[in-house]
Amino acid sequence: MKLCDILVCIEKISYPHTGTHIRKTIQEKLKVLGLEKKVNVAVTDNGSNMVKAINEWDGVSRVACSAHTLQLCVLKGLKQIKPYLQRYAKLNQFFELPKQIERLEDVQREIIRQEERITNETELSPSVENNENVDENNQYEKNKPLKILRTITEVPTHWESKLASCKWLKELKKTNKPFMCYT
Template sequence: MNNTFDDTQWDQKSHSFRSSRKCHCPSGSEKKSFIWKYFIEKNNPSEPSKIMVCSLNLANDKPCQKTYITFSNTSNAIQYFASIHTIVEQGKLHIKYISLTTDLWTSHAKQGYIGITASFMDSDFKIYDILLELEYLPYPHIAKHIRDKIQLIIEKWSLQEKVIAIITDNESNMIKAISYLNNITRISCITHTLQLVIGKELAPVLVFISRAKYLNWFFTYPKQIERFQTTQTSLNYPKILDAIDQLAIDLSRDQDSTIKKDGCHLKKINLTDDEWIFMEHLVNLLGLFEEVTTFLSGNIYMTLSLMHPIISELQKVFEDETLL
């Protein structure tokens, strides 16, 4: 099947693509899928917020089951399956320029996949993000293999003269792959860049973070949670730090050897007062990056023009220690 934007129309009401090609009508269990019920029988899902699972006869190198969460409209999941089934509707979508976002990920079965999302703006300046492909990418994931796969997808959708930029992470194979593509500008993913900065700067405190995670793990057991809640109740719900200190004291004084052992262990792994203060500052600091990352991950507004102003604001915060 050769899908193209020229043979496809964007439906403003349903926010999905409609192909002008003739619809293939499957038989048997295929007719029972959510997609066919929605598009062929024209029945809207009664609870679109639930997870839908559609079993499709895809290639052997792809998962046989697709799971997506749908939202208030048809969502990218519906759009993706619509392109596979070539749903029959009228009209065409005319796009002059388009940008792509691509990324590699690994499944639970340790197989590599490449995802490509198309972003474009209509005549009313409304921004759309459409999942074009999610395909298996055989090993090795070298630059030439990535380039070849991207070129095939671009040709499949007849976007040779329309793609002007591709957004990728900062991996060397991705950078090199896009450099092989003529007349296409590569744009670094700002959120990935921020995560690299955070990961590098957090290296000196990784041991401390591991200790904090270990303390958190201690309270994942039901018996420890119940003991902690009892201590909080008896002390009229004080600060968490006070409750942890008191719980360690109470457990270590218990006559039961097992409970006493838990108390001694909690005393040993608990953070010091200075470490708790440091933790609070660290959370506040990382909260700034979390807020920026979330904002720059938006898909209903332009983010490229916001990148430099936001980074400048972050620099001001770090230069003024009183704001931290």
């Protein structure tokens, strides 16, 4: 047995879009093509008319389209988080203002300077009891890249830009560093 995908035809099914009408239209087209006895399984969405069309079709079983079902799940999940996405979008818009970009970068630079001062002070006077741990931590801090986080602009045609924007805000929050924004 070999699985094959073949696109037989694409045609508009006229109104009404009832299960019975859909089934009859498909069966008529298969008859014209000489394929009426070749169909064993039909993959459909979960629309009640499609379910009914295949359930009425003797000798043909129905399989729900997993891609369609997954898409429905994703859309339902996105509805659940819509208020959060809207909040992320507002925060991102706020941080895209030139004044706020400048302030955010200034605050981050100050935090980096403070961390560097603390690291330098720790290097100069490590405690005797934790000398090995301090040395390891200092090596990590020295090698850790210091970066200024900047906004990621959401672009409607790039679905991943919303995800990147949300990740940016999460990363900014994850630093647990206090910063102030003035409006």
